[in-house]
Amino acid sequence: MRGTMMDFPLTLPHLLERNGKLFSRVEIVSRKPDRSIERGTYGDFCRRARSLAAGLTQLGLQRGDRVGSMMWNHSGHLDAFFGVSCAGGFCTR
Secondary structure, three states: OOOOOOOOOOOHHHHHHHHHHHOOOOEEEEEOOOOOEEEEEHHHHHHHHHHHHHHHHHOOOOOOOEEEOOOOOOHHHHHHHHHHHHOOOEEEO
16 A cells, blocks of 8 residues: 655655755855855755765765764754765764
């Protein structure tokens, strides 16, 4: 019996890929702790998150490993949150 559930798991790597495909030119605006404004696009964000995931994997991050983050809630933290998840880890705060 088919239910109303999705056909694939709703995970961060799926959301990252969807954002990169459908919204690559949509702007993301972030304020840094020094109160400066940083602007980028979802396409830029997806490239940075994938690059971080590849780097963490090369450094030996294993599926299920935890990675701590002490960043403010800005674009760098967004990159880390998705990048760690795409590498198979868990980002903790």
